Amino acid sequence: MSQHSADASLLGYYFQGMYALVKLLDANDYDRISIETVDDVYLDGNVKTLYQLKHSLDSNGKLNEKNDGLWKTIRIWAKMLEKDEVDETTFFIFVTPLRIDESCSLIDLSKNNSNRGKVVDDLLIEAERVAVKRELARSEKKDIPYKKRWPGCEAYLSLSPEQRIDLVNKITIHPNNFNIKDIHNEVNVRIKNTVPLGIRSKLVERLIEWWDRRVVLGLLNEASRDISKNELIQYIVILVNELSDENLTDDYGDRGEEAEILGELGGNMEAQIDLVNGGIARKKRAAIARWQARNQRERWLDEDLINGIELIRLDKRLINVWDDYFQTMKFDLDGEEEKVLSDNGRSLLDWSHRKAYQEVTPVREGWRQPYLVQGSYQQLAEDLKVGWHPHFNERLKKPSAKQEGEE
Template sequence: MSTNIHSAQPSLLGYRFQPFYALIVLWNESEDDLDEVLIEDDDDVTLKGNDFTKLYQLKHSLGSSSSLTVKNDEFWKTIRIWSQFANSPTHQFYFVTNDTVQPSSPLIKLVKADMDRESIVNLMTVEAERVIGEREKAVAAETEPLPYSKRVAGCESFLNLSMEERLKLIEKITIRPNNFNILQIHNEVIKNLKRIVVGKLRYLIANRLLEWWDIRTIDPKIRIRKVDMLFQLQSLIGQFQDNNLPDDYSKQNPISIDAELGGFMEKQIDLVNGRFHRKKRAAIARWRARNQREKWIREDILNAIELEEYDEVLVETWSDKHGPMKDDLIDQPELLCQQKGLELLEWVHSDAHLYINPIRSEWKQHFLMHGSYQQMAEELKVGWHPKYREMLSDD
């Protein structure tokens, strides 16, 4: 997740919770691969299918829970939103909360399916009339501030419906109490992965799926189909096969290019007159490769020995080209040395992958090779100019 949720304000936590809950909804409650989820559309989360629309109002909290009653302000604020859809034959409504509903509470009928709800309509009608009545008394008495400011709009919307429409609305509502919070999202994803992924891979794949989802939902108006989520999930699972590796950095960039420049890597490119854009390309590749290698080792996906063996192949292949080039350019003009060195640098970026096997047979990303070469250029294990060692020996 891109935001430090442990230090975020409660209002921000609720906002950040919406897209992650949308992921769980899309995963568990869609009925077709083409169903799609939206955030902050008709409600906090909306799930749309061919013949249904499900609205989810989320009441998120990290604090201790309380008992939900018919007097709850947030519940009535939600009734105001949903009342406009009372006559819709395709809408369903879900009030998702960390609070509890006591078994003795009348609202338990909105938690359990297939229970008569006429008594709930009557109870809510009485409560709405009480709120409106007390507001009117306060207005007549010129009392300030007026009571029930958070609840009154929902009460008015409910009373504006006929008794038949009120029942239609209430029959579409489900309360989901004791809901998980944003700190438990990772566990919810792991629960779903238990059906299809084994062992420690659940934790690693859950991390990457949430990172992907977080990026996809930066735009709150985006619509994501279940098939899109499933495709990404299958891709992630495939990356953890024995002949492949997860790709975490091919689409990432360093915050600052300048911070990645300098040192022997840049000087080596200067020796062959490679100029700024080749330096930038090298810096990005090295940053990606360095971070990817560190993450593989940190997560025990790949061991250091395998990476060392891969680097040995890179050095040997480079030496097969650099050695003969160096021999051919003895006593040749500096301009020609620069030209041939630049060609070798370009070969690393454009053609080396045609001659060197990837670190795993199904690994398709070239940045690991490009960036590893640039890191070795920083360490003077490889170079582009035929006399790079002599020319940089005094630095």
């Protein structure tokens, strides 16, 4: 497969998920949608709709009854009809970026046209023509033509006249369809009447990010493949609330599995945990929280959702609350043996992860995710502004230039 065709396939698969988002935004309240189940996209509600998508960045050309992609789709739908897998509430949608050839009867499938007899006949004529051409080539010992088109033609020919009529009556063609480049605009159009203008662009970006991950979780069977309209609307409401002036978005709370843990280790943060014999599990949770907090802080700043001064003030509060625990611990343990120092320091480390976020005034009133405090403490530990062992400063601080010279 060429790089071009591989890229086109990847874009096609990605488009399936994004098209499903657009369709679910258009759907009724109790509808559900899935990707790569019954069809490319399947909308399940009072009416069941199967979508076959033909994605392309090139919209040149016209669709007619000789189109290989159309016949590939007809094969799929004809087999379903033949096996009695559809009922009167099921309809088929063929989505394409192409225009329909005005001289072709397929134009009737893009309209609410009840008279589709000519489409039934024209498809039959094309299927029979392909069959004759293949048989002629076979008899003359030539290369058999129409390898891509034939499976669809064969499936159509295998249907009874009544089944062909039933199939065609269930088909609608959506020509001139948008492509992957248009997704942001398509989503924006569908939410503009319910989402304030000032946050709409950021909301669309985050909604698409969430949807992309939600689809992947479904494909991995880590979540239901069916996504309900209610689930989608609930997340939009969450985003509206988070993007309001008094709240902040949570972009990394459920993304701990993405943290590059090894990249977070190797510095003072890990050394601080070693000083109190924290072990591997504490290092792992520290690395994850630090990755989450750092990325979240950077994203808020990049998107002007927060003033840098607010984060500086948060860090000062973190240091002040920690210092109260640290100074009393250091005083109480003066003269104690190393094991006692280490055990108490480990308890302080655990406090920073398990309880501190409940004691420190949050960065904003509506913010309640613990990883911001947990991870910010680990960054402060990296910078040696806080620590866990009573003597962390003396043991980890780099010697001054004068001290190095004396050595």
